[in-house]
Amino acid sequence: MIAFRCGSVPEVIDDGVTGFVVSTIEEAVKAVSTLNLLNRKKIREVFEARFTSEIMAKIMYGFTRSSSVKTPQVKNIRKT
Numbered sequence: 001m002i003a004f005r006c007g008s009v010p011e012v013i014d015d016g017v018t019g020f021v022v023s024t025i026e027e028a029v030k031a032v033s034t035l036n037l038l039n040r041k042k043i044r045e046v047f048e049a050r051f052t053s054e055i056m057a058k059i060m061y062g063f064t065r066s067s068s069v070k071t072p073q074v075k076n077i078r079k080t
Contacts, residue, residue, distance in 0.1 A: 002031045018043045 001019030003009045013019040019038070020031035049055070 002028050002035070004028070014046060018046050 001013060003013055003019060003021060005021050005023050010021055013021050015021040017038070020027075020034070022028045022031055
């Protein structure tokens with residue numbers, strides 16, 4: 001994968017391991033010729049360690065459990 005350095009890209013792609021994070025078109029063009037150097041087995045290992053539904057559920061559960069933000073109670077309001 002080749003992606004531009006913006007948003008969450010640096011957190012999702014391990015530069016040089018699971019893809020290449022670039023800042024310019026020129027860097028993207030250079031990265032194309034090095035895609036074959038990425039280890040597909042390693043990419044899969046990283047994916048399974050970080051992004052499976054089970055892992056993501058655990059992360060989200062931990063986030064919601066540790067969040068200090070209270071979920072507002074919503075009352076059932078009916079218009080009559």
